[in-house]
Structure formats: C-alpha cells, structure tokens
C-alpha cells in the first residue's frame with residue numbers, strides 16, 4: 001500500500017472533546033479507527049497544549065480512554081478536500097495523505113465570532129479565545145492591563161486564565177443584560193449542576209475584577225497600537241486605558257467540511273438525526289458543528305456518533321437522555337447571551353470588515369449579497385477565506401456567507417496534485 005494512502009473503518013476528523021469521545025467509542029467497539037487533527041495536540045480548543053502537562057481531570061480521563069481503546073492518531077494532519085466518494089485529502093508534515101473511510105465522523109469544532117467596531121484591527125485587540133491559545137503557548141501577559149468585552153461564559157474562563165498568567169484584568173464587559181443572566185443562572189441546578197461549582201471557582205479566581213452586564217465596547221483607540229477602549233452601558237459611555245482588549249461574541253460552527261461533503265445545514269448548524277448521522281449516509285457530525293453547547297454536549301454527542309458509526313445503536317440510545325439535557329443547556333445559553341442589536345452595527349463606514357483584504361464597510365454595503373461583494377472587493381478572499389469577515393457580514397448585513405469550495409484550508413500546491421488512481425491495497 002502506498003504510504004500516502006490508508007483505509008479505516010471509522011475516520012474521525014478533529015480531536016477535541018467530541019472527536020476523542022467518538023474515536024474512543026468506535027475503537028472500543030472493535031472498529032479500525034483513525035482520529036486526526038490539524039494541530040500537534042489532542043484535546044481541541046479547550047484542552048489544547050495541556051497534554052504534556054497532564055491537563056485537567058477530564059482531559060486526562062479521555063486521553064487515557066482513547067489510548068486504551070487503541071485508535072490510531074494523526075497529528076498536524078489537516079483535511080482540506082474530498083477528491084472522491086469515501087476519500088479525504090489531508091495535508092501533513094510528511095506531505096499529502098489520502099484517507100479512505102467507511103464511516104466518517106466530523107468533530108471539527110467552532111470559531112470565534114467577531115463583530116467589527118472602529119479600531120478593532122489595532123495591534124493589541126485580540127480574540128478572547130485566540131489570546132487563550134497564545135497564553136497556553138506561553139505568551140507573556142504579566143503586568144498587562146486587559147479589558148475583556150464580548151459575550152458568553154468564555155469571558156470568565158478566559159479572564160481567570162489571563163489573571164493566572166499575571167495580567168491585570170481591568171474589566172469584564174458582557175453585552176447581555178443582567179435579567180437574562182439571572183434567569184440562566186437559576187436554570188443551572190436543573191440543566192448543568194456541574195457548572196455551579198465551576199462558576200464558584202471562577203468567582204473566587206476573579207475576586208475584585210469588575211463584571212459589568214449590558215455593557216459593550218464601541219471603539220478602540222491608539223496611534224500605532226491599542227491605548228484605550230471606549231465602552232457603553234445603559235447609563236454612560238467612558239474610556240478605559242488598557243494594553244490589550246480581548247473581544248469575541250461567542251462561537252460559529254465550522255461548516256466548510258460538512259457542506260463540501262453535501263451535508264445539510266440549517267440556521268448556521270449541521271442537521272443530524274438521533275444517531276448524529278447527517279443527511280449524507282455514513283457521515284456523522286458531533287460537537288460544535290451541530291450547535292454551540294460546550295464540552296458536555298461535545299462529549300455526549302461524540303460518544304453517540306462513535307457508537308452509531310460502529311454499528312452499536314443500542315449503546316448510542318442509552319445516551320440520549322444525557323444529550324437532551326445538554327441540548328436544553330445549549331438553548332438556555334443561546335437565550336441568555338443573545339446579541340443585542342447595538343453590537344451588530346458598531347462599524348463606521350471606514351471600519352475594515354475584511355481585515356485580510358482591507359475592505360471597509362462603505363465598500364461592501366453597496367452590494368446586495370456576499371457573492372457580489374466578494375467578486376467586486378475581494379472581501380473574504382484573503383488567507384482566512386472569510387472565516388472572520390463571513391460571520392461579521394452575516395450579523396451586519398444578513399448575508400449568507402457559507403462556503404463549500406475546496407480546499408477548505410489554504411494548502412500547498414503539491415497537496416492538490418492528481419489523486420492516486422489505484423485502490424488502497426494495490427502494491428507499489
């Protein structure tokens with residue numbers, strides 16, 4: 001068999017919580033399973049970079065379970081296309097790889113949603129999750145004044161992490177109103193009792209840090225880099241001096257690969273049935289691409305997908321109750337952190353919306369949709385391929401910025417060569 005072509009009964013793309021659970025479940029059922037990830041780590045966004053240090057308890061347990069189950073693992077392997085039915089094309093440090101699958105599980109996570117405002121491209125303005133990734137990689141934050149402005153529970157996790165890295169967290173600004181957050185808090189004992197302890201831990205870690213609800217950043221100022229951020233609440237508008245502004249308004253499911261493979265999506269998420277199977281037979285989807293729901297939802301959906309793909313629907317069925325609770329928690333989170341109209345429309349005519357191609361709002365709003373705007377301005381055609389501005393134009397103009405064209409990530413020309421026509425198993 002060619003070194004660059006391999007075949008597995010179950011292939012799992014993405015090794016975050018959903019992917020680890022899916023691969024462990026499928027391998028435990030005796031299926032020849034491969035789990036691959038674009039990064040050098042296992043554990044996805046939440047546990048990334050923690051593998052060597054052992055990671056938090058749940059990460060350790062899932063990594064041990066995966067290892068015991070005997071699934072094959074491929075790191076730094078990014079799926080970029082599907083050159084034919086049942087085949088994925090991936091880029092790896094050793095070159096291109098073609099991977100044949102009998103059942104495919106997509107657990108490819110989500111990305112942050114950024115809403116542009118004047119000054120959002122100044123050096124010093126960063127994504128909340130992006131900064132976490134930098135901190136996990138050792139980025140120095142000691143002594144830096146940080147304002148965190150955006151929405152969602154990630155604000156707490158990130159603030160605690162920045163503070164532990166020595167940052168001076170000046171303010172956490174949450175755009176959602178207090179009344180919604182109180183209702184969300186009251187639902188926790190019923191929907192996610194484990195989160196109460198987590199919330200108490202964050203509260204202890206963030207003692208003395210102001211948390212303002214119904215408050216958002218309207219602009220960032222600075223000559224060559226960030227010097228301050230102007231914030232607004234119902235009562236006032238004021239400026240905080242800071243070195244770093246971490247911003248982000250929740251997450252958007254990654255849907256390029258499901259769409260490329262013909263899987264149906266609706267309201268910005270992949271559509272799946274009770275077994276996590278997509279509209280394409282044999283392709284299962286779990287975790288953030290089916291809707292944002294955190295680690296708990298990702299794990300239970302991953303297990304269901306793994307058991308279902310391995311032909312053990314009865315084991316998948318035993319987890320449905322747990323998933324129902326996770327889905328109810330997701331819905332409660334959506335209601336609590338729903339975006340207020342004011343934060344969708346902060347960009348001025350000069351504000352860059354596509355930062356890769358430097359396209360300001362005024363150049364975009366004369367077009368009626370994403371396709372025309374792209375063709376005329378190159379919006380969404382830079383290195384991020386619309387991963388950042390696509391979400392922004394959806395919220396700003398209501399455009400559908402979906403993409404289903406290969407390659408789903410930028411790749412080297414060598415990776416896009418003609419695929420090997422021989423079936424796997426043919427000798428070299």
Ligand SMILES: Cc1cc2nc3c(=O)[nH]c(=O)nc-3n(C[C@H](O)[C@H](O)[C@H](O)COP(=O)(O)OP(=O)(O)OC[C@H]3O[C@@H](n4cnc5c(N)ncnc54)[C@H](O)[C@@H]3O)c2cc1C
Nearest residue numbers: 014016017018038044045078079108109129287288294295
């Ligand atoms: C930047 C960021 C930071 C976050 N930080 C936290 C946090 O601190 N605390 C918290 O509770 N939640 C955090 N979250 C949310 C967290 O990711 C989810 O709650 C949950 O853990 C998602 O699990 P998942 O397995 O669905 O996805 P993920 O954990 O996102 O895993 C998806 C994996 O798929 C891989 N992947 C994607 N596309 C491909 C491809 N084409 N080929 C190969 N691999 C691919 C990615 O590299 C990634 O490792 C963060 C999310 C993001 C985006």
